[in-house]
Amino acid sequence: MKRFYCSCSKEVGFHDHVCKNCGRDLVYDPVLGTILSGELINTDCFIVHTPDGQKNRQLIACDNRHTTVACNWALVPEDQENDCECISCRSTRSIPDQEGTDKNPTRWYKLERSKRQLMQTLIDLKAIDATQPELYEDLEFDFLEDKRSNPDLELEHVLSGHYDGLITINAAEADEGFLHTMKEQMQERYRTLLGHFRHEIGHYFWLKFFHNEEMRKKFRKVFGDEREDYSKALKRYYKSGNQSHWRSRFITPYASSHPHEDWAETWAHYMHIVDTLQTAHSYGLSDYEPHKNSFDQWFVEWGRVTQVMNALNRSMGVAEPYPFKVSDIVEGKLRFIDEMICLYALNIKSPSQRKPKKVSVKSKKTTKENRNKSK
């Protein structure tokens, strides 16, 4: 992630509400893709200050600034009349019962934090155009509990997944303990809450990118035929384990289960790379950054950065954060994703991508009804 600065010139964090140096209030503007400093008046009216101390434009802060979520985002101008939550918060349809267990408020807080980081990278990649929020009204999130985290519930297992724009995340994945246990059980080398978001959003963008046969043919050339029976493929994977030669062709064992999962796993990996490499670049550890330099340049740089990153962690006696080896075939898949994102970002403003805008007041009501249902 890039670095953000207050108008007093001190660095501030992506999730910060107030500058620790000068006390100015902070807001993230999804249209500009940056943090702005100024003054919050009457809980939601944000007056932006320019670096010379002048007060200029006005933004509306997200309603969730003052809830458990502690969101620091602003609404985009298109939403200010009808909505009171930012482009990230309003995509949440269900949350775990906030009165059910002491853990649920923290879980919701962490889930939304990860979602905002996900959205920020997508905005930076221009895969999400915050000036056209109506394009993403089909994107919704359910954060659900199951019996393992709430014995009062009937449901044995909530599996994270995606179906036609609706992303489900098991709320317990926000607990470090649960995450670690699942990682051991599934024998995974890497498992994070952010990783879940990045994987599932990959399925969502697959639908956006490969919306016709011509595009799907391109996909099949790189990832294989996605028309292969999905449930049979998953059953086979869980029964007989991953394909023995997965290392040469896939980024993770799970990616070998089906072309859809290969896409989502590789997409998540692509997002890990662009966010981490941008961080390295913004702190002066890398000369290259994705989408400013060519794929070949930043991909070679990524190899060097991960070497340093792993070595630094070994020095601290902690596990290597990057336990992956990217084969030539996987590199080809990452390159394809890079090309698809650039193509999508170019076409995003074309009329064919636009959908009729829903009445936001109505969708708002639905969100609240669903939240009550989830309690």
Ligand SMILES: [Zn+2]
């Ligand atoms: Zn400041």
Ligand SMILES: [Zn+2]
């Ligand atoms: Zn928000």
Ligand SMILES: [Zn+2]
């Ligand atoms: Zn998946």
